[in-house]
Amino acid sequence: MPPSMPPSSLSPSPEGAESAIGIAQQAAVLGATLDDARAQAEAGVLIDLAGLEDRVAHLCLAAEALPRGEARMLLGPLGDLVAALGPLAAALTDQQKGRExxxxxxLAGRDDPHTARQRAAAAYGRSAGPAGPGLADAGLAEAGLPDDSP
Structure with missing residues (x-):
């Protein structure tokens, strides 16, 4: 299984608040991580998004703590994150649909007696047509399959 999302590593400024530059850098790193996750999901790899919600929440809270002028600088980087979530969600939806x-x-092939009869007939080297008396019927009974012949 691919590694989970790395923990946030935003560095606080001397006053305890994170800088707009640091938040933008983290948003770019997270955006690249989302792009990688999308590519992996499209390739059929199961991905681990543990920590994604926490990282996004941390970025949003850090951006909200900035003065309005500095926070405006983050509209692009945070908008890019939002844009990266759409294709990732679509890839995950497609992956789940394919698995289902x-x-x-x-499952459909397992419970279908017709398909089971075809597999048994093929195993005994006989066509899957209507079964008459003989080796194929004995093989079906031996395999635990019902005899549907009249």
């Missing part, structure tokens, strides 16, 4: 379809397809 794969599971549904696998």
């Amino acid at each position: 379809e794969a599971v549904a397809a696998a």
Whole structure:
């Protein structure tokens, strides 16, 4: 499993508040992390987004603590983060949909007696047509499959 999101490393300014430059740098790092996560999700890799919400909340709180003029400088970097979330969400949705379809397809084949009959007939080297008396029927019974012949 890929590593989880690294913890926030915003460095506080001497007064205890974080600088707009530091927040912008962290937003850029987080944006790159989101782009990497999107690429991994599109490739089918399960990703770990642990800590994402905390990191975004930390950036937002730090931006809110800045004077209005400095905070305006962050509209672009924080807007880029919002823009990166859309494609990531779409990739994760597509990935989940693909997994659900794969599971549904696998489950659909297991419980279908027709498909089970085809697999058994193929295993005994006979076509999957209507079963008559003989080796194929014995093989179906041996495999625990129902005999649907009239």
